[in-house]
Amino acid sequence: MHDASLTPVALAATLGRRVVGQSRGVEEMAIALAKKLVGLPTGNVLLIGSSGTGKTTLMRAVEEYLAARSDLAHRSTQIRVHANVLAEEAESGRPGEAVVRRLLERARDQLGSDAPLERVVERARDGIVFVDEIDKIRSLIGGEPHLAGIRAQEALLTLMENAAVPVTLPAWAGGGTLNFDAAQLWFVAAGAFEGLYDSVRDRVTLGRDRGALQPTTVVSDGTVRQETRFQLGDWLCNEDLFDYGMSPQFLSRFDSTVLLRDLSVDDLVHIFLESPESGYRQSLAYFAHHGVNLAVSPAAVRRIAEEAAARPRVGARALKEVFRRIVRGYELDPVAAGQDGAILLDLPEVEAALGSPAG
Numbered sequence: 223m224h225d226a227s228l229t230p231v232a233l234a235a236t237l238g239r240r241v242v243g244q245s246r247g248v249e250e251m252a253i254a255l256a257k258k259l260v261g262l263p264t265g266n267v268l269l270i271g272s273s274g275t276g277k278t279t280l281m282r283a284v285e286e287y288l289a290a291r292s293d294l295a296h297r298s299t300q301i302r303v304h305a306n307v308l309a310e311e312a313e314s315g316r317p318g319e320a321v322v323r324r325l326l327e328r329a330r331d332q333l334g335s336d337a338p339l340e341r342v343v344e345r346a347r348d349g350i351v352f353v354d355e356i357d358k359i360r361s362l363i364g365g366e367p368h369l370a371g372i373r374a375q376e377a378l379l380t381l382m383e384n385a386a387v388p389v390t391l392p393a394w395a396g397g398g399t400l401n402f403d404a405a406q407l408w409f410v411a412a413g414a415f416e417g418l419y420d421s422v423r424d425r426v427t428l429g430r431d432r433g434a435l436q437p438t439t440v441v442s443d444g445t446v447r448q449e450t451r452f453q454l455g456d457w458l459c460n461e462d463l464f465d466y467g468m469s470p471q472f473l474s475r476f477d478s479t480v481l482l483r484d485l486s487v488d489d490l491v492h493i494f495l496e497s498p499e500s501g502y503r504q505s506l507a508y509f510a511h512h513g514v515n516l517a518v519s520p521a522a523v524r525r526i527a528e529e530a531a532a533r534p535r536v537g538a539r540a541l542k543e544v545f546r547r548i549v550r551g552y553e554l555d556p557v558a559a560g561q562d563g564a565i566l567l568d569l570p571e572v573e574a575a576l577g578s579p580a581g
């Protein structure tokens with residue numbers, strides 16, 4: 223049956239309310255999810271983006287959506303694991319077993335503890351597996367083999383290769399072993415791949431593809447300049463990920479690789495004002511609790527976003543840190559800090575706080 227709420231467009235709109243400025247990533251996720259939720263085969267997705275650009279937020283947005291749709295429970299048995307936990311678990315036990323056991327637990331939570339084992343297994347087979355911090359299981363670190371990473375990639379590969387995976391059943395399922403058919407599982411992996419940006423840029427400017435990146439002519443304010451603009455998405459190829467330490471067999475199991483872009487000042491303004499996790503929203507609640515109305519002027523918000531955008535490699539996380547420096551001085555005694563129950567943070571207050579030494 224056709225359900226209008228399960229079209230990629232509708233799903234993208236829902237996910238886009240939580241994830242700012244990443245329309246490519248949101249759309250790709252929405253398309254794959256739409257297929258999964260109607261029971262069609264869907265390709266595994268690899269998300270790559272700098273720290274603090276919204277990878278985990280996008281995964282969480284999908285989780286929140288699924289949690290709110292109990293009518294989709296039969297297609298939404300979902301778990302999120304950290305890749306480095308997989309590495310630890312791969313040391314003991316059988317490859318892939320830890321993931322399957324979690325899926326079984328999750329399916330049992332959904333179905334109730336008296337559901338027959340066959341139903342639990344059937345539902346787990348249709349599961350969704352999010353693997354966060356996938357870049358932590360590289361097979362090479364500094365040119366040296368990284369055993370835990372190699373094992374964890376192998377463990378995931380076992381599951382992604384659709385082979386029947388032997389699993390020792392937990393006590394509640396009566397123990398024993400089961401051959402788990404992993405062919406229907408859907409995988410979404412995400413990682414920041416720190417250092418990848420520099421290594422790809424080096425490849426096309428100084429390294430084996432030197433000269434590939436050509437300066438372009440830019441005209442601005444009536445002057446003509448030569449500028450070299452590097453975008454990871456224009457140059458990233460599979461070999462770069464192999465060199466990073468992701469094995470070709472493993473990577474070939476992902477049908478699409480999506481790059482999340484670095485967030486702009488406008489995106490950061492939006493996240494600062496709207497995100498439920500924003501330090502600003504938390505501060506509003508804190509001051510309101512003390513009967514003080516906190517207001518931040520639009521110019522001050524913009525200045526905070528600019529300051530955050532200038533911090534390298536932390537993305538939207540910088541907003542919290544920058545904003546803390548500004549409100550810190552008002553938090554000890556909010557009532558005394560306010561005038562007639564109000565605090566207005568405008569540009570001078572922000573400049574003063576940012577100009578003072580950090581700490």
Ligand SMILES: Nc1ncnc2c1ncn2[C@@H]1O[C@H](COP(=O)(O)OP(=O)(O)OP(=O)(O)O)[C@@H](O)[C@H]1O
Nearest residue numbers: 240241242273274275276277278279414499538539
């Ligand atoms: N695109 C975005 N839209 C909305 N909020 C975002 C976005 N990017 C980051 N944030 C906010 O910044 C914080 C960090 O984001 P998130 O955890 O998604 O980063 P990440 O890409 O997973 O980074 P890491 O690689 O370090 O794990 C979150 O609190 C989130 O609210």
Ligand SMILES: [Mg+2]
Nearest residue numbers: 277278279354
């Ligand atoms: Mg993350």
